[in-house]
Amino acid sequence: MLAAALADESAQRTCTFEIFARRLPNGRRYGVVAGTERFVEAVSRFRFGESELAVVGKFLDDRTVEWLRNYRFSGDVDGYPEGELYFPNSPILSVRGTFAECVLLETLALSIFNHDSAIASAAARMVSAAAGRVLIDMGSRRTHEIAAPASSRAAYLAGFTSTSNLEAVRRFGIPGTGTSAHAFVLLHSATDGYHEATAFRSQVAAQGVGTTLLVDTFDIAQGVKTAIEVAGPELGGVRIDSGDLGVLTRQTRDQLDALGATKTKIVLSGDLDEYAIASLRADPVDVYGVGTRLVTGSGAPTAGMVYKLVEVDGIPVSKRSSHKGSRGGAKRAVRLARSTGTIVEEIIFPANAAVPESDEFTVSELAIPLIRSGDPVDSLPTLQDGRQRVAAGLLSLPWEGLKLSEGEPAIPTTFAE
Template sequence: MNTADLGLPVDVPSTALFTDHYELTMLQAALRAGTAERRSVFEVFTRRLPNGRRYGVVAGTGRVLDAVENFRFDPDLLGFLRDRAVVDEATCDWLAGYRFGGDIWGYPEGEVYFPGSPVLRVEGSFAECVLLETVILSILNHDSAIAAAASRMSSAAGGRPLIEMGARRTHELAAVAAARAAYVGGFTSTSDLAAGFRYQIPTVGTSAHAFTLLHDRERDAFRAQVESMGRGTTLLVDTYDVAEAVRTAVEVAGPELGAVRIDSGDLLLVAHRVRQQLDELGARNTRIIVTSDLDEYAIASLAAAPVDAYGVGTQLVTGSGHPTCSMVYKLVARADGAGPDAPLTPVAKKSSGGKTSLGGRKWAARRTDADGAAEAEVVGTGPVPDELAGRQLLVELVKGGRVVGREPLDAVRDRHIAARAGLPLSATQLSRGEPVIPTEYVHGASGS
């Protein structure tokens, strides 16, 4: 696999060091104790949604699959571990042959989730599973947070296109992942060319204020852009006086002008004035694009405005106030012995303080009402009730170390739109509230 596909610099050949120090020291101790090969089940879930959010969005699964596939310890990485004395020589020898050979099940990417949903289940030996904790969480927590914000913005936009424009507001590699997650959540394009290259997301963009300021007159800047890009281009009209710029833009490009962009001011008021002016000038098909630090609330406030598309940056790539989903990766079952047929025993943290968890390998299903709308997220151990057997949510992603769950990004995006549509209407409300459906737990014998 090309490391560029993972959003990595070309000189980083592996995802193996995208992990915490203690993952390797746990491995070393388990190898010495003879427990490293015990069959284990880890699950990723969150105990609660971010404050006020009514649903979560699973995003980053495709990147997780790439990261697992590319989790290798080459000689340079092993040399680093030896030089820093992170682990002993016996552990380095074990890591030299590391390949994940277990199974991974999870909610399909784009699906919605709720507190307690087992969004990912990783099964294999303790040794091979524990090493993946940090990289899996770093991807899912980041991408799912961005996708949840994007989903809320997409819902608020009411079908109007959304452009992801946050590359300059975050880390350069995070920007690529954010553009992908935003596309999953309902955005239609990105300004980030690396995201377009890696994930085939449509890219857009024309000019910034600097281009207008470069020229002696605004008219000269508009003329240069139209001559270069054609009359269907988008002209930025708020560098100086908006009304004058709109008039000049139509004079230069004619009524065939593709769009104007407004990046400042009272967007609701300015959009109405610009629409009226464009219509009076005969540019009735010229679209209006607004940017300027938008979030889902600002987008919703513009629902009645004659706006054709929105560009969103800072608020999107920071999760609109919630940059993580607080997902955790917990051991929920382990074998009583080292043999492959040893029965699984449920295990769980039992300490107080709100961090308890439910032991046992989980299944999950979504119960619907008579109208087909979701009414509960059901999470259980043991046999799946017959009435829920056809509504199970987890799908196979990795089998025996081989990735089997890759799919096109457009399919993921379509799934999210369908999953969101299957929730009660209150899911799209922007006001603070509890999860739109409850999580119910069914306890049974968790078996192997």
């Protein structure tokens, strides 16, 4: 496309591309925007060095290769701030510039937003289901090594408390948390028989009594008894990773209390998702460790977002393919809310039109400037800002919008001409 556009001189035409999702994944009532900060940072360093040019040079003419050698995005980008909720057709990102410089960003933008928003959207559902209890991201072993830190960041954005991924701790400043694995118990059982005492003594000696001991390698009741014998009633926590978690949690809480370990926390892990977490709401769980279902979007590994050309030289353009149509023209959006803060509708309107008004509802415009003339704007929202925005967004949803059952999006999105 780039080579052809440079050849016919259409490459410099002024264009607007938008990112949106035509629909939410099945069963979802809302989505959470994530990846904005990563995208802005990625655009600022999106360059073609000699090794990249050597590859594209196998497919493209010298003129195009030379153009790529000097590539710098010089356009403007607006978008929903990270942590904002989105719904079908929400104009999540608007990219403006020449066709050539904007079209190159499609895969970069979609790979970041589709991945991070899928993880954040699943994580937000888990946060709601956990009802204030601690959630730890333990998913690094269940995803690509490059995707793992980004998954941790998206989960933290959505309200997870911490991560076991130390690269995410280093790169994004996320709190780090971890527990030991069955391998550590089995290491010591090779000489100690089917018993955890030696492993537990070693872990407590190294980490202190505030550590969390894994008690389900052999027999949970015996593991809990041994853990308290070794660490005393001030033990920080015990982790259960298998079995009927509801029954085992209640039994373990009763056993810990009977042993005087009333403050010892119970950590659950083992293929948890938002549905399993919700089913355990009445049980005495303190911490959930979530892995596979988190980093795979809990059944929706992509947000299904698309990057579409919507305007050329100020003229709206649109795709009319069956089930894959788009609405032409650059757009903005506002959200209407009751005086209580509950949102009721999202209105999408032409970018050059006046902001819709309402006598009945509070009107809030959604997109903010992200990039101007190729440079990130000053004082972009931080990861902590995004966490607060997600929490506020979940509180703003109508009560039915938080249901885990099938249903329509929590609020309608409508187009104003």
